[in-house]
Amino acid sequence: MRPFDTVMMVDWSARSTPSPARPTKDAIFIGIAQGADLTVHYKRTRHAAMAFLTERIDALRAAGRRVLVGFDFPFGYPRGFARAVTGRDDPFAVWEWLAAAITDDEKNGNNRWEVALRLNAMFPGVGPFWGCPATVASTDLPAKGRLREGHGMKERRAVERLLPRAQPCWKLFTTGSVGSQVLMGLPHLQRLRERYGADLSVSPFEAGETPIVLAEIYPGLLDAAIKAQVRKGEILDAVQVRLVAKAFAGVAADDLAAMLQEGDAEEGWILGLGHEAALLDAMVR
Template identity: 60%
Template sequence: MRSFDRIVVVDWSARSAPSPRRESADAIWIGIAGPDGGTECAYMRTRAAAEAALAALFDAALDRGDRVLAGFDFPFAYPAGFAGAVTGADDPLRLWDWLAARVEDGPDNANNRWDVARALNRMFPGVGPFWGCPAGEAGPDLPARGSLRHGHGMAERRRIEARLPRAQPCWKLYTTGSVGSQALLGLPVLSRLRRRYGADLSVAPFEPPDRPLVLAEAFPSLIASTVAALAEPGEVRDRTQVRVLARALWRLEAGRLDAMLREGDREEGWILGHGHEAVLDAAARVP
């Protein structure tokens, strides 16, 4: 199996309304590195628009006979035991489908993630594990602060997050640095892409990365200093992140990238490139 013809890196967003018309931070950005050596960047105001754009990109790639690796900057799984408690199976991809059946996310980004988080918390003893929400959404089933949780039985971090102090726990749904809401609203999108593409798509590290379309969890902050160094004047930081990481992954030797995609935990997931930061840094900085 040859390497990838295109590398896509997606910076996701959990906004509850469309992002501003003017390109801004905390929105969805898609970076695409391809055979021409350049990197395109697209700004998406809604998750629905991003899902449609990704499907169009994947459709075109399959029509050409190309391979695409798409990395998304939100957790692909939760600490061990969570998927099993929710779905009855330790397979994180079953949890994706469970969320897809329950998360409502409109074309204007209006969504029911607080209700889904409350429903999940009610499946566990004590209080939690999810936390963080606007004041009007807080209550016994969804505490506003992490310190209010107790007795839910889940680990605070996945194994990969314990290795990366910059990575936030997936239970945190609100305020600075949170990624929990991005996961609740992103995993249903990935579930639908899996159903759409069937045997043409696989998810690393849960499945072998040998299909035409491969999805993986990405974390641009692995190479934060390089991202900062390569920012263009006035560039939105999220745009820089997807552009630089897509470029770095594109420049990796095929065998090394394949090996990276096979690393990690089959239940908790993994962040692509962890442990290979120096290699990614060097690839990103190649003129």
């Protein structure tokens, strides 16, 4: 497989208002590795982040270059979710469904709680989604995971059962939650698919021989090594995307190609899981 010319890694956010003008944690950071150059970019809204990414991808595509773009949220749900929601086992059917259901304005205003309620109504019992502000919580969208019952979904994907510290996609709110990032992220990824068509593929659902490849990442794979390199005054999120971009850019092309093919065709996969030693070597090189 032809190597990637550029690697872009995105720390996503589900904020409902713009992030502060001054860079802060729990916002959107984009790390870019291109040759020996490593840069980090801070974006206050999802729309600003996607405008930045598409501008960069458009330029790379026009120049005939390949780009890998990683996002730090799950690309799929536990087995059976797609069929329950869309009648198909295809993860992209969920992307399309969410792209039609989610609203996300230029200041991060969104309807994710309403969509979570709508999704929960498709399942028996209570759940599977949980976690929200007290002003939103109800018997149909509980604030606590223990209040769910009988919804029939597994708590974790296969990849998360191998990596227990990764949070389940059902948790929408409070410390470590990733569920809202999924709801607010997959619609934007679906629009990338629509924009770039056959020039774009998504790991591990499709073969990655295309000019543009999207992949799910989890910076926690290299957590200790990354934290050891955070200097006083730096924001961990910014350091993570910089070093993760460096790691994947430095892995041998054939090894990275093999990683992109690993994983579950319905649930998705965390790129690089099981290859931490190679990634760490590339990161510190």
